[in-house]
Amino acid sequence: MTDKKDEKINYDIIIVGGGPAGLCAAMYSGRGMLDALVIERGLPGGELLNTELIEDYPGFESILGRDLAEKMADHAKKFGANIVTDTVDAIERKEDGEFEVRTQLNKVYHAPTVIITAGGTPIKLGVPGEAEYAGRGVSYCAVCDGAFFKGDTIAVIGGGDAALEEAGYLTRYAEKVYLIHRRDEFRGSALLQQRAFNNPKIEVIRSKVVEAIEGGPSGTTNLKLKDTKTGEMSDLPVTGVFIFIGFTPNSGLIKEHFEHDEGGYIVTDWNMMTSIPGLFAAGDLRVQLTRQITTAVGDATTAVIAVEKYLAERKESKAASPLGTA
Numbered sequence: 229m230t231d232k233k234d235e236k237i238n239y240d241i242i243i244v245g246g247g248p249a250g251l252c253a254a255m256y257s258g259r260g261m262l263d264a265l266v267i268e269r270g271l272p273g274g275e276l277l278n279t280e281l282i283e284d285y286p287g288f289e290s291i292l293g294r295d296l297a298e299k300m301a302d303h304a305k306k307f308g309a310n311i312v313t314d315t316v317d318a319i320e321r322k323e324d325g326e327f328e329v330r331t332q333l334n335k336v337y338h339a340p341t342v343i344i345t346a347g348g349t350p351i352k353l354g355v356p357g358e359a360e361y362a363g364r365g366v367s368y369c370a371v372c373d374g375a376f377f378k379g380d381t382i383a384v385i386g387g388g389d390a391a392l393e394e395a396g397y398l399t400r401y402a403e404k405v406y407l408i409h410r411r412d413e414f415r416g417s418a419l420l421q422q423r424a425f426n427n428p429k430i431e432v433i434r435s436k437v438v439e440a441i442e443g444g445p446s447g448t449t450n451l452k453l454k455d456t457k458t459g460e461m462s463d464l465p466v467t468g469v470f471i472f473i474g475f476t477p478n479s480g481l482i483k484e485h486f487e488h489d490e491g492g493y494i495v496t497d498w499n500m501m502t503s504i505p506g507l508f509a510a511g512d513l514r515v516q517l518t519r520q521i522t523t524a525v526g527d528a529t530t531a532v533i534a535v536e537k538y539l540a541e542r543k544e545s546k547a548a549s550p551l552g553t554a
């Protein structure tokens with residue numbers, strides 16, 4: 229298929245999402261002389277744009293999320309990244325092994341390889357104050373933000389493995405951690421429950437839900453709690469609240485069966501290739517131990533190097549095939 233003059237639709241590689249993983253993939257693609265297109269539905273930067281201070285990205289002792297996003301986007305553009313603003317609706321592999329990527333603006337792009345770096349979204353409580361105090365006491369990531377709460381009294385919301393595990397992790401920094409669950413029974417593993425319940429810094433609050441997050445100019449100061457059995461309201465003074473009630477990976481764009489775990493996270497091999505040949509995944513939507521900026525850019529680096537090899541092999545096998553297809 230050939231491109232019309234001003235409407236380029238064919239690429240070596242299409243990168244879905246322009247967060248840390250997508251921008252790093254774009255930078256490596258440019259340096260590797262691959263013809264790459266990044267499709268990002270918003271401003272480049274992904275979750276960096278929802279993050280205040282970052283203190284664990286090597287080379288930057290402390291940097292604002294939006295500044296790191298800008299630096300990553302500029303770096304990718306310097307090496308020729310072509311970033312379009314559009315939302316990908318569907319990714320489909322055709323019989324000839326080429327991918328069709330359809331977007332909300334009714335574009336159809338083609339490439340023999342796709343790296344999906346569409347990240348995911350932490351599930352929100354949906355209560356007053358949550359958005360207002362995000363990054364000012366409200367967090368969805370203990371590894372990222374725990375160190376900002378040294379000696380503080382904070383709360384963790386949730387009843388699964390993530391809440392139990394992260395409550396324990398946060399006691400490294402916080403003086404006291406309230407673990408608040410809306411039910412009596414936790415659904416996390418027995419071992420994690422035992423560890424959390426035996427931790428002297430953790431106080432478990434059962435059968436209560438957060439009705440509102442309150443604060444002032446310095447950030448979060450209080451949680452309004454409601455007892456799910458009696459309806460009684462109470463106040464809990466805290467300076468931070470970590471919400472672990474789930475995370476939705478944006479993996480629903482893939483229109484055929486692919487290997488994934490029960491949460492919808494994409495399974496890849498060591499080269500970041502999914503169970504669909506030519507479709508790679510990097511960053512937060514991939515099954516892995518942790519989800520950080522460093523892991524997202526690491527995944528993306530591996531994915532682009534693997535794409536180069538995949539394209540070279542595909543070219544060789546096409547040349548060797550009597551019909552010229554692979």
Ligand SMILES: Cc1cc2nc3c(=O)[nH]c(=O)nc-3n(C[C@H](O)[C@H](O)[C@H](O)COP(=O)(O)OP(=O)(O)OC[C@H]3O[C@@H](n4cnc5c(N)ncnc54)[C@H](O)[C@@H]3O)c2cc1C
Pocket residue numbers: 244245246247248249250267268269270271272273274275276278279281282283284285314315316317345346347348350367368369372373478481510511512513519520521522524
């Ligand atoms: C509040 C918060 C604070 C954090 N703090 C830190 C920290 O201090 N240090 C750290 O290492 N990590 C931190 N993290 C985690 C870190 O931000 C993520 O691990 C990282 O951003 C993952 O990068 P990604 O590129 O995989 O995904 P994302 O950053 O989620 O980027 C995905 C991109 O894909 C785009 N996209 C999604 N669907 C589509 C579509 N259909 N079409 C087009 N575009 C699409 C999105 O708009 C987004 O820009 C934090 C996360 C949060 C939520």
